Amino acid sequence: MIGAIEAGGTKMICAVGSSWREVRDAEKFVVPTTTPDETMAKIMDWFVAQHRSTPLAAIGVASFGPIDFSTDSIARATPKEAWRGVSWRDAIRAHLDDIAIGFDTDTNAAGLAEWCWGAAANCRVAVYVTVGTGIGGGLIIEGEPVHGLLHPEFGHMFVPRQRDDRFEGTCPTHGDCLEGLACGLAIRERWSGSDHPFPPEHAAWELESDYLALAMVNIIMIASPQIIVLGGGVMAVEGLLGKVRMKTRDLIGGYIAKDELTSDIDSYLVRPGLNTSSGVVGAFALGARAADVMP
Amino acid sequence: MIGAIEAGGTKMICAVGSSWREVRDAEKFVVPTTTPDETMAKIMDWFVAQHRSTPLAAIGVASFGPIDFSTDSIARATPKEAWRGVSWRDAIRAHLDDIAIGFDTDTNAAGLAEWCWGAAANCRVAVYVTVGTGIGGGLIIEGEPVHGLLHPEFGHMFVPRQRDDRFEGTCPTHGDCLEGLACGLAIRERWSGSDHPFPPEHAAWELESDYLALAMVNIIMIASPQIIVLGGGVMAVEGLLGKVRMKTRDLIGGYIAKDELTSDIDSYLVRPGLNTSSGVVGAFALGARAADVMP
Numbered sequence: 001m002i003g004a005i006e007a008g009g010t011k012m013i014c015a016v017g018s019s020w021r022e023v024r025d026a027e028k029f030v031v032p033t034t035t036p037d038e039t040m041a042k043i044m045d046w047f048v049a050q051h052r053s054t055p056l057a058a059i060g061v062a063s064f065g066p067i068d069f070s071t072d073s074i075a076r077a078t079p080k081e082a083w084r085g086v087s088w089r090d091a092i093r094a095h096l097d098d099i100a101i102g103f104d105t106d107t108n109a110a111g112l113a114e115w116c117w118g119a120a121a122n123c124r125v126a127v128y129v130t131v132g133t134g135i136g137g138g139l140i141i142e143g144e145p146v147h148g149l150l151h152p153e154f155g156h157m158f159v160p161r162q163r164d165d166r167f168e169g170t171c172p173t174h175g176d177c178l179e180g181l182a183c184g185l186a187i188r189e190r191w192s193g194s195d196h197p198f199p200p201e202h203a204a205w206e207l208e209s210d211y212l213a214l215a216m217v218n219i220i221m222i223a224s225p226q227i228i229v230l231g232g233g234v235m236a237v238e239g240l241l242g243k244v245r246m247k248t249r250d251l252i253g254g255y256i257a258k259d260e261l262t263s264d265i266d267s268y269l270v271r272p273g274l275n276t277s278s279g280v281v282g283a284f285a286l287g288a289r290a291a292d293v294m295p
Numbered sequence: 296m297i298g299a300i301e302a303g304g305t306k307m308i309c310a311v312g313s314s315w316r317e318v319r320d321a322e323k324f325v326v327p328t329t330t331p332d333e334t335m336a337k338i339m340d341w342f343v344a345q346h347r348s349t350p351l352a353a354i355g356v357a358s359f360g361p362i363d364f365s366t367d368s369i370a371r372a373t374p375k376e377a378w379r380g381v382s383w384r385d386a387i388r389a390h391l392d393d394i395a396i397g398f399d400t401d402t403n404a405a406g407l408a409e410w411c412w413g414a415a416a417n418c419r420v421a422v423y424v425t426v427g428t429g430i431g432g433g434l435i436i437e438g439e440p441v442h443g444l445l446h447p448e449f450g451h452m453f454v455p456r457q458r459d460d461r462f463e464g465t466c467p468t469h470g471d472c473l474e475g476l477a478c479g480l481a482i483r484e485r486w487s488g489s490d491h492p493f494p495p496e497h498a499a500w501e502l503e504s505d506y507l508a509l510a511m512v513n514i515i516m517i518a519s520p521q522i523i524v525l526g527g528g529v530m531a532v533e534g535l536l537g538k539v540r541m542k543t544r545d546l547i548g549g550y551i552a553k554d555e556l557t558s559d560i561d562s563y564l565v566r567p568g569l570n571t572s573s574g575v576v577g578a579f580a581l582g583a584r585a586a587d588v589m590p
Contacts, residue, residue: 066551077552125443139518141436148420148519149563150551157513158546160455160471173550176455218452222517223434224443251453255468256361256445257372268444 002291003047003059003099004283006106007088009033009080009133013280014043016050020117023284024277036086044095051096058100060287061088062109062279065136069147072103079172102286107152108145109282110272111138114229116285116294118273127225128278129154130232131212135179139223155179159214162207165190182211184234200239209240213247216269220252220261231272245269297586298342298354298394299578301401302383304328304375304428308575309338311345315412318579319572331381339390346391353395355582356383357404357574360431364442367398374467397581402447403440404577405567406433409524411580411589413568422520423573424449425527426507430474434518450474454509457502460485477506479529495534504535508542511564515547515556526567540564 004023006013012031017023031042047059066075073087074080092101104112111120111128120126120140129137135155139146146152156177167190169180180186188196191204198204216228235241245265252261260268272278288294299318301308307326312318326337342354361370368382369375387396399407406415406423415421415435424432430450434441441447451472462485464475475481483491486499493499511523530536540560547556555563567573583589 075552077550123443125441141441146420146436146519148418149515149521149553149555150519152519153516153551155516156547156550157516158455158509160453173548174546214453218513219517220444221448221450221452222514224441224445224447226444251469253468255372255451256448257370258444260444 001050001054001056002284002287002293003050003056004280004287005043005059005061005088006109006279006283007033007061007063008106008279009064012039012043014046015280015284016047016054016056017284020113020281020284024274024281028280035082040091044091048095051099056096056099057293058102058287058291059092059096060102060109060283060285060290061092062104062106062283062286063088065105065107066150066153067103067105069103072101075150100287100290100292102283102288102290104145104282104286105136105138105151106279106282107136108138108140109286110231110278111140111229111282112143112145112285113274113278113282114272115140115143117281118278119229119270120227121273123226125223125225127219127223127228128272129215129219129228129230131183131230131234132232133184135183135215135232137219139225154215154219155183157215157218159211159218162210165207178211178215182208182215187234200237205237205240205243208234209243209247212244213251216244216248217251220248220256226260228269229272230269231276231278235271241269241271296345296349296351297579297582297588298345298351299575299582300338300354300356300383301404301574301578302328302356302358303401303574304359307334307338309341310575310579311342311349311351312579315408315576315579319569319576323575330377331386335386339386343390346394351391351394352588353397353582353586354387354391355397355404355578355580355585356387357399357401357578357581358383360400360402361445361448362398362400364398367396395582395585395587397578397583397585399440399577399581400431400433400446401574401577402431403433403435404581405526405573406435406524406577407438407440407580408569408573408577409567410435410438412576413573414524414565415522416568418521420518420520422514422518422523423567424510424514424523424525426478426525426529427527428479430478430510430527432514434520449510449514450478452510452513454506454513457505460502473506473510477503477510482529495532500532500535500538503529504538504542507535507539508546511539511543512546515543515551521555523564524567525564526571526573530566536564536566
């Protein structure tokens, strides 16, 4: 059995299972993300009880970031002050000292899950992007999430402002980086006079698709993925993915003469194959790899 | 012996050698890039003569792009019309049918050379960027140039316009992509009233460093390299690299809390270790890998 923790900024989703399908379909233990002490105590109590009934070989943690791989902890740059420097490795070791631990960002893990069992299955170079409250992503090459200096932070790239957009942006560090202009929070703040949810014809989605298409082009020009999987709450808006596809194709303008970027763009910019389970299934994948039981 | 061709858009540089140092220091055979027939005939005559005196095990070709790996040819999207669809593999096979052939973009090859024997030695994730007449680059992960859907085309990412810059951009496809705003051609066209070469205090270099720093941030946020090697003629301008370093550090603003992006930025954004030989040495590396004689 492998334990999986999708450690998000607003809630943490825990599950155990001996296969990705079992984890996907398992009843989840969900804890709101409050203080590290409180949140981790609840999570570890639950896993200790699980371990007592069926021993766990490993726990995989897919954590909000940025994270510091040298200590498997939340990096000090996180805007969540209480979580700065908090180590998942230490927390797990304090309660279960004999199991393997897998650790990565939530978005790298989701990308890995999509590569293993989802929409990006077996692509040499795959990208996962999530557009929700924030914007993040993972770059998976030959089945391995890329860890260079740190890990990808797609949300903090810079893209040109569109249509005389004067919104200052919501990113505490960068202001008008991609996330600052186009994350869920930015959409709510820019159009704060409008009633939620916005209908599909609201101007918010034209602007949103402009920014996301620019982000797609930058990812394509820098990493040359064979597929981009787009998840997250914002992407669920009706018609948005279609707009992003068209605008990405038009921006590239045939410069990269590949069917995937012209006639077949619908099979290139795709929804997650694991729906909303990419994160927790990714945490399972991290645990299974740490326990050396990946198929 | 390994043959090496750095096939650039204005000239092609050929050399042979049994080690990268031999190729770096060898007398080069240089041919202007005119029509494919004329250029390739001269090159192949030279290599056939070399092969007669000391048999070649392989030839590596580091070609201007975009290129099509399915046929080892220049892609149809190249602005060089006469070279559309021209196959290096066919040209070499027609004269030397028993040797191995290595093939990649000039910028992937230069990045590979920097990873093997230059400034990016043994970095898990390394990026090479060249800023000259055009802007291009290579992404090297675990010692392999990344080939996803195609290959990186850093020059064609989009970045925000700076300081009310109204220049329309020189990219035939995209207009004001990074290359359109910041390549050597764009610098010359934007400031066409000024005398070349511009002194280091010319406003051109403030603007140029703004755009290049934005490109560095986008590369860092998408690929998370452990080092970025900056080559090409424009980067030789006095003071430019220093400006790009400072502005990249300031734009990231501490969001990625790594010394490499703060106090140690000088060791993160660096000049090529192979100076101007990265391309031809990279072609040697491609040939040596094709012949299976890489150390």
